[in-house]
Amino acid sequence: MSVPLRPSALLAAPLLVLALLLTGCASGPAPVRTPVAAPGQGAPGPESDAASVLRASPSAEPTPSPAEIPGLGPQTRAEIPEEARQAFVVTGEDEDANRSSAVLYSREDPAEGWAAVAGPWDAHNGMAGWTDHHVAGDLRSPKGVYSLTDAGGRLPDPGALLPYDEQPRFAVDGEGFFGEPLEGSFDYVVAINYNRVEGVTPLDRDRPLGPERGGGIWIHVDHGGPTQGCVSVPQERMEELLRTLDPELKPVIVMGDADSLGR
Template identity: 30%
Template sequence: MRLLGLLVIAVVAAVAGGAGSALAAPATTTPSTTPTPAAPSGSPVPETGIPMLDEVLNTLAGNLGLGGTGSSEVDSSQMIVVTAPEANDTTATLTAFERGTDDAWKPVIGPTEAFLGSLGMGEPEDNVYRTPEGTFDLDQAFGRLPNPGTKMPYKQVDRQDWWDSNMKSPTYNTMVRQVQSPGGDSENLYDSGPVYDYAVNIAHNPERIPGKASAMFLHVTNNQPTMGCIAIEKDLMRQVLTWLDPAKHPKIAIGVNQAGPSGSESSTPQTSTPQSSTPQSAVPESATPQSTLPSTSPSTIPGADSLTQLLNQLVSLLPSLFETTAGP
């Protein structure tokens, strides 16, 4: 326990020193000629360069719920945000953001109207027409039409391509190619019609847990609520696909009054007023971005929020550690 106490003190000193140096540096909007190396994919906090300290920091970050697939902006430069005022709304506002070289997030597609499940959004379940709420990876694209030019893995489907939604199947919640249906609620990705002219998988259930819902996509709309997917106008869906880049770790964030990425320019959701069907490459310059979403404080220090939470956690442990090491 004495060694652990010393280790915690060392961690606090290392983190405080690093954070203090960063805070002392003057803020600038011009990218440095020697950019600070980004944290590795999946790492919730910047590395200190000391293996033992990095292991402790990342372990504690995991315990605090920081970082990890579908919960962090650290490893992503593309984020699609889907927001609605109420959980039972069947329409929402969709905006795509990209992080630039200056580390600032800017809207590049939308805002536009999107259809949700007929039961709105929330906890996903099989046979329940509800859109999953949370932040998820976008990992696989497909469509009845040829590849529009996306960098994502893309499969042009025909009548032998299915999305397996049979909860008893070993390939549940994956695309399979076979003549016969895998059974259950599996969908034929061609016969489902024009809604699957273009689509990308929302990886909300990567563990493929039966009952946690299958076949949740961002796809083309038929102007009606969905069975749990998110649907937008066809030309805009094609634009989204050509924009998506797996090297930028694209994610989709879905929620009630879902905020945009930290420090981003967000427009006020207009779910009651459908947007024009003409794809928008950016918010018009004449529109002043105003948000009714929960405010976020842009940080000029990548990972600062994570470091603050970790530091608070470590500091709270010190009294008990000193008491233990002191002994009777």
């Protein structure tokens, strides 16, 4: 005797067939989809091309700053004219000392900055040291930055690049502060453009600031002792300086005690 099918069984068969038809195209497991990780969670996805380039490219090297003259502070450096390519730096031991050290610097390439080309040389300055306000007879050398445009001396021109005035009037005699002979001190000189007119012999006595402010401040041959206010270096160094200072390079002298120059 046959058992009649219940209505629920009659409906189940067509549904089973339909389910098999819908899933029959999948021959394996469903593809795994890469989860998108939230920031800070899980492994990041592939980098973009731009990010890969940035990661692979080395960081750019910083451009080095031009070299500065050692021992000079920002205030002193600011006084050096932009067009100056030579600087004769005379640094006193202290404000009341009469012994100094001199170094010649050159700035051939402004992008590279300053480089020492001669020195250090032993030097002397004023007997009483240095001053911000030089007056006649104070026995102090004026601090500051001054141009160098004119030279001369008792001896023939040793090959100076600056205009050179050979004159017997540069002869000097007598004794220095320590009894040392002054003879030959002005065999070679370079005028420091403090209270003088540029472009004339160092012997010129015109004083734009007035005679009370002194004058005749030179770089000259050292006589073994302090000066009245000038700067002095040995004779062979004077010859070297005269053959090196070039008017095309707008040379200057930077002079003063170490503390003042460091400001």
